[in-house]
Amino acid sequence: MNIESLSHENGGPFTRAWGWLKALPEKLWAKAVDVAKKMKKLGEDDPRRIIHSLKVGLALTLVSLFNYIRPLYDGFGDNAIWAVLTVTLVLEFSVGATLGKGLNRMLATLSGGALGVGVHYLATLFGETGQPIVIGFFVFMIAATVTFVRFIPAMKARYDYGLLIFILTFCLISISSYREDDVIEMAHQRLTTIIIGSFVAIVICICICPVWIGENLHNRAVTNMEKLGNFLEGFGSEYFDIPEEGLSNMDDKSFLQGYKSVLTSKDTEETMANLARWELWNCRFGFRHPWKQYLKIGALSRECAYKVDVLNSYLNSKIQTPSEFQSKIQEPCTTICSESGKALKEIALELKKMTQTTSVNPHILNSKMAAENLKSLLNTTWLCENANLEETIPTAAVVLIVMDIVPYIEKISEALQELALLARFKWVDARVSP
């Protein structure tokens, strides 16, 4: 009995370990299949990711030729490797990011290298012993100052990478100048290879299926407004439980959740606008597109989305059998929603096509008129019999928020008009367009 239990105890962990080992290949395989599926989905969601990966491979293979081809290698020697390094670090997914990093890197290498050479010559005046002390002093001072400058928000937004590379190049040149004979030659070679690397990265990024971050920002603004428009257009009939034509009410309700991504879009949009400013010229948006205006539109969309979020929370207490009050306000309230939604979708369409039309005005006018109607209706309505507050209050809150959204739609429309003026959108007569 004892022996049996012992052997069982001994066998236990071993059997388990053996079982675990036997199951391991299967588990690993399942994991690998899982990862492969995820990667396939990533590629399918946005095929530009696959293209970008191939571009990086191509750029690195191209730039590695510097090392293989004799005359090129003889020109740069070991420094050729800096071109490889530059391509890896500079080639980013979007043109804006690549241009920003490339220009930052080139300028920072130039200025950092020049300062390094300058400090080297200054340090040689202090003799063999004084030289490292002088260089060390400058390294400390310049690294500390430039690191502090990186905290300035305006610098951080656009020149953070450049300031980092400035410190890097300055330190590399000034420190290694102590052991190197020909500092200028070294700095010159480094600058040339970095310029070559940056150019390879920029050319490949722009010439092969470029991803313009400005275009992404533009499309994002369009989609955000479409999402808000979809919600508002559908909200009225959803809240008052009006069956829509051609649509079963239990059908796809995803339009009610789409706005959620608008709520938290601030940081992403700011990063995108900062990068888009590097795309000085773009075949679709022309020279110096007013990207800042997109941030204004984005902020207004977010304000609108906060209100939509509260509206969404009232969908849980939908109206089943409308009271007298509810049936009274149902029509103007639904009109405000659908007209505001249509207005937002018109604005989105205008922005998408980059045209100026007047087609949004009737919708805004309609929603404003409906809001006025509702207001005077409320002014003259005196709740008397059967007006239970518990039923009335949620509807009242919805009404108020819906009425509150109208001025935001107008503000968004105005912000778009400003953008259209600044970016010189084409003027299309709404009456002529189909």
Add this chain to the structure above:
Amino acid sequence: MNIESLSHENGGPFTRAWGWLKALPEKLWAKAVDVAKKMKKLGEDDPRRIIHSLKVGLALTLVSLFNYIRPLYDGFGDNAIWAVLTVTLVLEFSVGATLGKGLNRMLATLSGGALGVGVHYLATLFGETGQPIVIGFFVFMIAATVTFVRFIPAMKARYDYGLLIFILTFCLISISSYREDDVIEMAHQRLTTIIIGSFVAIVICICICPVWIGENLHNRAVTNMEKLGNFLEGFGSEYFDIPEEGLSNMDDKSFLQGYKSVLTSKDTEETMANLARWELWNCRFGFRHPWKQYLKIGALSRECAYKVDVLNSYLNSKIQTPSEFQSKIQEPCTTICSESGKALKEIALELKKMTQTTSVNPHILNSKMAAENLKSLLNTTWLCENANLEETIPTAAVVLIVMDIVPYIEKISEALQELALLARFKWVDARVSP
């Protein structure tokens, strides 16, 4: 007349240019003073920025000694410069970011270097001509694959820098192996210098006034809840225009705007939580603090802030002379607000002190009871005479949103309890504590 106007025309631009040139030093001086003031403010706002800048300077000066001290230089040669490069790139403001980058860089250099050496030996089998082709093929394949892996969100969040350095090191080693005799020696030297650089950066970052990003995230969660609590606590008396004791009503209203920063905190908090996970051990939070729970609390705070934002928009239509309905609901509504606010501030205090108490429960209970009271009041109130809808509706909306906030406060309190359990906060008896 003609000559005069000509001379005037000629003189015009010159005079203007001269004027501009004369004003230039003054302008530059004004600009410099402006920048200096901004930098002074940056330093005063957060003196840790100044300390970080000095730390970078110190680390670079220290690591440059490798180049000056003969025996150290003889050990590493030109590769010593990689230590400088590593310190510049790895030493970040917070411990989490520095540790993350340092570990990523060391592991990526090790694995990338090993793979590079492997590919080098494989390529030598193909002879002088075949070698560059084989290396080129591998460079292309591996760079493209790893670049694609960088798009996987889970990898991007924690290992983005490592994957980049992996590509970099692999390319540098495999490409330069073609011209180098002793590849293993080169890879080994590079790895050693990068480990030294990373260690210098990590040690300086942790030992001299460390900035723990986890602590920042923790404090941020505390402040966000305090801000929401301040708003709610003050909202009731602000909306119903009740003069507060000891406070003139025209005084500082900044507490009404503080919540705005909570609205857009998502991306920042996620980045912070990702970095905080690298801070495996921290004297205040111990080993493996549950940072993910902070994101949950953050999301709930944001949901609460969206509602607060709508409440804030109703402050423009404050009540001057309360109607019958308004004076009826004023008391329970103000109670909900102030008790919710107090509850949030208690939660913030608990989180700040990292203790578990029951002191928040009475406030939550009070606010829930007040909400129940309000509900039954609404249930039994029938608006009859003098109940003008235009006046009633905004108040009704406010009431509803205020009632809606109560469950969120409860959810936040539950999320904090979960965090307290996971992180083993100390238990403090509320009755004993002063």
